[in-house]
Amino acid sequence: MEIRTRFAPSPTGNLHIGSARTALFNYLFAKKNNGKFVLRIEDTDIERSKKEYEENIIGNLKLLGLDWDEFYRQSERMDVYAKYLQKLLDEDKAYYCFCGPEELEAMRQEQMSRGEAPKYAGKCSCISKEESQERIKKGERAVIRFKVEPKIVRFNDLIRSQIEFDASLMGDIVIAKNIKTPLYNFAVVIDDADMGITHIIRGEDLLPNTPKQILIQEALGLDKVKYAHLPLILGPDRSKMSKRHGATSIKEYLDQGYLPHAIINFLALLGWNPGTDKEIFSLDELIKEFSTDKIQKSGAVFNIQKLDSINGIYIRRLSLEILTDLCRKYAPEINEKIVSLFQERMKKISEIGELADFFFKENLDYEKDMLKWKNMTDQEVIESIDKSIKVISKIKDWNKENIEKGLLEEAGEKRGELLWPVRVALSGKKFSPPPFDIAEILGREKTIKRLDYAKSLF
RNA sequence: GGUCCCAUCGUCUAGGGGUUAGGACUCAAGAUUUUCAAUCUUGCAACCGGGGUUCGAAUCCCCGUGGGACCGCCA
Helix, strand or coil, X not given: CCCEEEECCCCCCCCEHHHHHHHHHHHHHHHHCCCEEEEEECCCCCCCCCHHHHHHHHHHHHHHCCCCCEEEEHHHCHHHHHHHHHHHHHCCCEEEECCCHHHHHHHHHHHHHCCCCCCECCHHHHCCHHHHHHHHHCCCCCEEEECCCCCEEEEEECCCEEEEEEHHHCECEEEEEXXXXXXXXXXXXXXXXXXXXXXXXXXXHHHHHHHHHHXXXXXXXXXXXXXXXXXXXXXXXXXXXXXXXXXXXXXXXXXXXXXHHHHHHHHHHCCECCCCCCCCCCHHHHHHHCCHHHECCCCEECCHHHHHHHHHHHHHHCCHHHHHXXXXXXXXXXXXXXXXXXXXXXXXXXXXXXXXXXXXXXXXXXXXXXXXXXXXXHHHHHHHHHHHHHHHHHCCCCCHHHHHHHHHHHHCCCHHHHHHHHHHHHHCCCCCCCHHHHHHXXXXXXXXXXXXXXXXXX
C-alpha cells in the first residue's frame, strides 16, 4: 500500500519553526517510502485564517525544498464535511446542543473547582431529533456534538508505542458550529480518510486529540491511521517554543540570512539523529537515512548557536558566485572579491553588511588609540604609518602578494608594529581580513588616503 | 487540579546488562595568523533520586522527584 503523509497547517500565522520540522519529517517519511506528501491548508476557522499566512506557508515550504504531491484547502471541501456530519446525526452518533457559552463556562468552572476534569455532561443528548429540528428552524443557535463512547481508547504511536486514554473523562465533544462549519477534530478525520493518509506525523501537543479523532473515525467506519507524535521544539526554559523566546517563524530566519538547506539540516537534527556521527545532510541524504525509530521522545531545546554553526558550514560550501548574489540583498554594492574575504567569517548572510561596510565608506570612524599595537607611542605609530606609505607608494604591480611582500620586508621582526596600524587605518576595525587583501581591493589611492587620514589623527 | 508524555555533559545526542559513557555545539588552552575567522590539537563538562532484578544496571522493573503538553463553539 502506498504511504501517504500530510502536513496540515492552519493559516493563522507565518510558517512556524516547529511546523516546518513537522512538515520536514512528513516529507522525509513519505519520500523514504516512495509515498506521497500532501499539503492541506486547514482554514475552517474563517475568522483567524488569512490568505497572507497561507501564502507565507506555501512560499516558505517551497523555499525549504519541501515540495508536495497534492494540495487541498479545507474551505473548499465544506460539502464533504456536511455529508458526514449529517450521517452522524442520522445515526444518532451526534446531536445538536443548545447550551450557550455562558452556561458551559459556568459548568466548567464548577467542575474545575471540584477538582474534576471539565467535561460536557450531555444535557442536550436526550433532546429528540424532532425537537431540535424545530428549535433550529425557529432560529435557535446550536452546535453539533459527537457522542463520545465511554471506553478506553488505545493506539500505537510509532515513537511512543502503546498509549491509552480514558474517553469517559472527555465528555461529548463539539465537532461543528453548525452543519456548514465543521471544527478541527472532525474535519481532520474526514480529510485524512478521504485523502488516503496512512501516517499522521504531527506535534506532541496534538496527542490529546488523538483519541477523539479515533472515536470519530470508528463511528464513521473509516480506515485506521498510524500515528507518530513528534517531541516539541522547546525554548531555553524548556517550554514549548513561542514568540517570547525569540524568532519563531521560518521567515524571520530566512530574512536574517540563514540558508534554507542549513535550516533543514538543523531542524532534522532537532529530535532525530542518524545513529552515526554524521551531522551534515542534504535533503536527499536525509531521505535516505530517515527513520522514525531514530526520533527522540523528549523535547529538544532550540539552540541558535548550533544553527549558526551549521549555517556557517553551508556558507563556506557555497560557490563565490552564489554567495555574492545572496549577499547583495544586504549589501547591494558588494562584489565577489570582497565577499571572498568574508566567506569563512560569516555565520549568516546578513552579517556581510556590517562586516564589509568599511569598503564603501568615504570616511572611517574609529578611536585613534586603536591604531596602536600593544603599547606603541604616538610617535611610533606615525613613523610606522610613514613607512607603510613609503612601501605602498613604491609597489609596482598592485596586488595583495606584492603588497604583502613589500610590507613584510619592511616590517622585519616587528610585524605587529607595522601591520596593525595599517589594518586599523584601512578597515577602522580591530577584527578584519588581512590588510593586504583590503588594500588590494581598495586600490593604491584609497589606501594611501586612509593611511594619511590615520596619521592626521595624531 | 485532571489526563497524557518525557528524563545521558549547559544544549543537541550515541550508547538498550560488562564501554576509560562516544560525537557535535558552546566554553577554555595551544598550533597557525599582525588581529579576527577558518583549520588542526588538547581540555572542562553528563547517566534525576531511592529501591529492587542480576555476579554485574546509564541500560530491565517499581516507587518517588523533576520537567513538559493538553484540558475552546482555535488548530
